[in-house]
Amino acid sequence: MDKSEFIECHKRIKPFIHNTPVLTSHLIDEMVGASIFFKCENFQKMGAFKMRGATNAIMLLSHEQRQKGVVTHSSGNFAQALSLAAKSLGVKAFIVMPSNAPQVKKDAVKGYGGIVIECEPTLKARQSESKSLQEKEGATFIHPSNDDNVIVGQGTACKELLEKHPGLDYVFAPVGGGGLIAGTALAAKYFGYNCKVVGGEPYEVDDAYRSMLSGIIETNKTTNTIADGLKTQLGDRNFPIIQKHVHSITRVAEDEILYAMRMIWERLKIVCEPSSAVAFAAVIKEKNLIAGKKIGIIISGGNVDLGILPF
Amino acid sequence: MDKSEFIECHKRIKPFIHNTPVLTSHLIDEMVGASIFFKCENFQKMGAFKMRGATNAIMLLSHEQRQKGVVTHSSGNFAQALSLAAKSLGVKAFIVMPSNAPQVKKDAVKGYGGIVIECEPTLKARQSESKSLQEKEGATFIHPSNDDNVIVGQGTACKELLEKHPGLDYVFAPVGGGGLIAGTALAAKYFGYNCKVVGGEPYEVDDAYRSMLSGIIETNKTTNTIADGLKTQLGDRNFPIIQKHVHSITRVAEDEILYAMRMIWERLKIVCEPSSAVAFAAVIKEKNLIAGKKIGIIISGGNVDLGILPF
Structure with missing residues (x-):
């Protein structure tokens, strides 16, 4: 995944994604003692950065592959992203979802034109169901985060951020499946000037932090x-x-995530997911590292259920 | 209040306010059958359009008046706006607030440097307290909405919106004290091309609707x-x-306000006040009027207490 791949990818997907705004707040800067630039992927199409990787992955398929459709298993944002990206490109998307996924998530996928295939709520059922769709339909499997074309696509958010604010010292992003943080790290290397990337991760799911320590x-x-x-x-x-x-991964506690999320909602006046707040919580925690610096944060998405807010 | 006053005002206050972004959403456009342009004054300094009028009113004071400070009575956004505008301009701001106003509102005013003067929670006490401050301190009284300089200031939001999107057919704004809707109507006249202004008002406080009918x-x-x-x-x-x-005032019910507010939060991913949602609720209600048209909406502010959301 060299620099030219990011440049080509960005050109390719531009007509299908938003170049999302970057927000700042004097009050937040004063509170944390640094200049913070929030890259608002909650304003991205379907409400999350996942639209970028999904679009890139589908566009790189051959004509034959496109005709047979794509398949993934996800009950989160990638399910919606693949559905909408596929729809925009005239491709069928099969989304394998556990039968116990919330109805609102199934409806969202259907709303974007995805074909929902329900399976038992186990990893094994999920894998065998998508396997069978690949065989039966000839559909191409696209992994939500462990796919080179997805990784490059996700990295274009950081590329856009650095094009607008070239002097960032650090970019913080949340770490889940690893697609966003990997793409962000490569984009920072190619398009930043000694810009380091830090991951934010909840203590409760600190697999990436521990993986960095153990090497596996x-x-x-x-x-x-x-x-x-x-x-x-x-x-x-x-x-x-x-x-x-x-550069490193910073772990944060649940109350730190909630505090960061509330500050984003109250001060920036935007709706973001708890996962987005994890990156900002990590920034707040690393106050010595970031003091006086220019810090980018990838606000990863804004799909929350307003009926069950944690405030 | 002629066109040149708006142009001069806008030049004057520009360094102290944000030219707030305009957001759009394909999904919302499809749902309402028109192209909607949301002018996001929730991203304005201190979180509401009131910053514009407050800044303009203080800047038009004489040097002597500025030295003696300003006074207003408000427990809402204008209290915070006058405090912050005064602070930015090195002027003292006395804010008369009812003793039973929420502590969070008093703290917000103090946070922006305003001097809170508490009084009994009656109109009479409020008026006599601000009268006495005018006499004792020589401070100039600035009304939150019934003041020419405030009206012109509030109108600059619509001016910015029309500069970015000159072809709007209608602009909708909420109607409270009347400063925003009056400024918006004049700005639409001066800077739009046959752009009509519609007010949104809750049935529960439909004084403006009834005033338009009765003429008083x-x-x-x-x-x-x-x-x-x-x-x-x-x-x-x-x-x-x-x-x-x-052009006209459209009244909306409480459930229509809540529906509109939820749609703004869920689809636009922004935090707005219920008052802002009133204008969008009016747009939804006037679906025949707006069909196929280009519609601007002034999202008036984003200062909400996340602890007591109506969702």
């Missing part, structure tokens, strides 16, 4: 976090990139 | 609305402007 991909024993988008684990495509190019 | 300033008998910024009444400075230049 660790799994989570607990997943009791409000940041439901970050429960997934790293993969063999993104982990080596993270090992090599991510 | 009516008062509210009920104030049981979630749109707490719209409980104030019109004044003798703004009412004649509204009579002459506002």
